[in-house]
Amino acid sequence: MADFDFDAVVVGAGAVGLACGYALSRRGLSVAVLEAGPLIGEGVSARNSEVIHGGLYYPTGSLKAKLCVQGRRALYAFCDAHKVAYDRCGKLVVATDEAGVERLEAIYAQARTNDVEGVARLTRAEAQAMEPELFCLAALHSPQSGVFDSHGYMLALQGEIEAAGGAVVLSTPFEGAGPLEAGGFSVRAGGAEPVGLTCRLLVTAPGLSAQAVAATIEGFPKASIPAAHFGKGVYFRLSGRAPFSRLIYPPPIPGALGTHYRRDLGGQAVFGPDLQYVDAPDYSVDPARAAEFYRYIRKFWPDLPDGALQPDYAGVRPKLHGPGEPQPDFRIDGPQAHGLDGLVALFGIESPGLTSSLAIGEEVAGRLGV
Ligand SMILES: Cc1cc2nc3c(=O)[nH]c(=O)nc-3n(C[C@H](O)[C@H](O)[C@H](O)COP(=O)(O)OP(=O)(O)OC[C@H]3O[C@@H](n4cnc5c(N)ncnc54)[C@H](O)[C@@H]3O)c2cc1C
Known part of the structure; x- marks a missing residue:
């Protein structure tokens, strides 16, 4: 028997996981964001250029092209609404x-x-x-390019998730999940007080650990986990x-x-x-x-x-690519990619992931059908 039940569990409280949690909370879902570390936003989201990208370079039809432009527009509006500092310096x-x-x-x-x-x-x-x-x-x-306070942004996202009744749970690593017969997932979370959770929807946004996390999900085909x-x-x-x-x-x-x-x-x-x-x-x-x-x-x-x-x-x-190989797109893998209903797994969320984060959240919610 699980200790807690949520509509959605998100793995990772970086900019992208928090933006996914925000998008799901805004749809009225109960959300838990599990973060292995003691603080939010201490992974890739803490060590970047904090540039809001215009979206100039990305190939036509790619997720990066679409989500960078949409995410940038949404990010400036979010920063205005939440008093997050930015400089649209160009x-x-x-x-x-x-x-x-x-x-x-x-x-x-x-x-x-x-x-x-x-x-x-x-x-x-x-x-x-x-x-x-x-x-x-x-x-x-x-x-339209600029720089912003990415940590202030992540704190504002956390505030929105919590204000909607969701939880951002620190020092609580996701240790694995398995599909439930009736649909949804059982999730194992570790830390000082390990807990079991159940959820209908599961999103993995663990940055540099994306491949390792996907490998702990029962039924996730190993062949669809890209090389890191x-x-x-x-x-x-x-x-x-x-x-x-x-x-x-x-x-x-x-x-x-x-x-x-x-x-x-x-x-x-x-x-x-x-x-x-x-x-x-x-x-x-x-x-x-x-x-x-x-x-x-x-x-x-x-x-x-x-x-x-x-x-x-x-x-x-x-x-997702080695030296000399072409740079691939973001991977936002839904059931079509891995066969598990209710799961979206993110891979390769490098630049412009910060700029795109709000749009990635919307895209993930769309792929989950909520
Ligand atoms: C050098 C550099 C410069 C960049 N510059 C820019 C830029 O200027 N503009 C831009 O738009 N993008 C930029 N990016 C890209 C951007 O920083 C990333 O796309 C974005 O921060 C990724 O966020 P994330 O939430 O996916 O990952 P992260 O911020 O790494 O968050 C993942 C979280 O998951 C947690 N986690 C991992 N495993 C588990 C587990 N098992 N259980 C629970 N939690 C777990 C980690 O502790 C971490 O907090 C840059 C990236 C780099 C490296």
């Missing part, structure tokens, strides 16, 4: 060589297809009038005045959006993340990586002084 995608200029054209065309508002091509002079310290041959301006890859990225902070007010992004690198510039909400300039595949999550920052950062940043900011970059933090992307 972004310049900059070309610093002729090959880059050609790539800007392709990004511009994709942004228009993706229905991203207000993206404009800029000449070198127009871009430099906006950001006088910038070097580029040409640029795109994305006025970990894409580490490090950041360096600038000591000194922030040189630009907008986000500055060179065109994407293979497998990621690549090292970019942002001025965070505290006014500090941060550069990163690069991409390095690792066997297991590891958050160290090797100061020796600074050399490559200086070389890369000086392409668009030639005046970067020697000695100005300080090692900052690292994040790890839950990737």
Whole structure:
């Protein structure tokens, strides 16, 4: 006999799990979000760029293209309604060589297809009038891109779930589930006081543990669990005045959006993340990586002084592709993918997962038919 029964159980209290819990709570369902750690939002959601992406790059017809644009619109509205801080500072995608200029054209065309508002091509002079310290041959301006307080956002989501009568249960790892004969699932949760739960709907959003969690669900076909890859990225902070007010992004690198510039909400300039595949999550920052950062940043900011970059933090992307392989879409796997009614399993929710989170929540609710 289970200790507790909920309409829906969500595994993981990062931005995406909380947004799923929010979407389900808003539909009047009783929701429990189980979080293994002692705090919400301490996984991938705590170690990223906090950029609200416009949605320029993602391939036509992909979940990323759809959910980034929808999620970004919903996120600004949510931040306004919940007094979560953001700066819709805009972004310049900059070309610093002729090959880059050609790539800007392709990004511009994709942004228009993706229905991203207000993206404009800029000449070198127009871009430099906006950001006088910038070097580029040409640029795109994305006025809808910004930065925000992702932790304030997650706290607001938790508040909404709890206000609707749901529970965000900390230090309570999901240890497995099995389908019930009458429909729904029995769930085993561990921690200091292990409990059993039952639920009609189950959503797994455990970030870097997505594959491990899916493997603990009875009846989940092993063949439909994608391989896990970990894409580490490090950041360096600038000591000194922030040189630009907008986000500055060179065109994407293979497998990621690549090292970019942002001025965070505290006014500090941060550069990163690069991409390095690792066997297991590891958050160290090797100061020796600074050399490559200086070389890369000086392409668009030639005046970067020697000695100005300080090692900052690292994040790890839950990737579904290895080095050199094409970057796949988000995986939002419903019964069609794994055969278990009432279950949605998320895999590979890397960038732009934070921006897309509210739209992912809506998509998950839709796939569960609620
Ligand atoms: C370097 C980097 C930069 C990025 N920059 C951006 C950006 O600027 N903009 C953007 O939109 N996106 C960005 N992203 C992507 C974004 O951060 C992620 O897509 C998003 O945070 C993923 O959220 P999540 O809730 O899926 O995962 P997480 O935040 O990792 O949450 C998963 C949670 O599940 C918990 N968990 C794991 N196993 C269990 C279990 N068995 N039981 C219970 N709980 C469990 C974990 O403790 C964790 O709290 C970036 C990612 C990285 C790595």
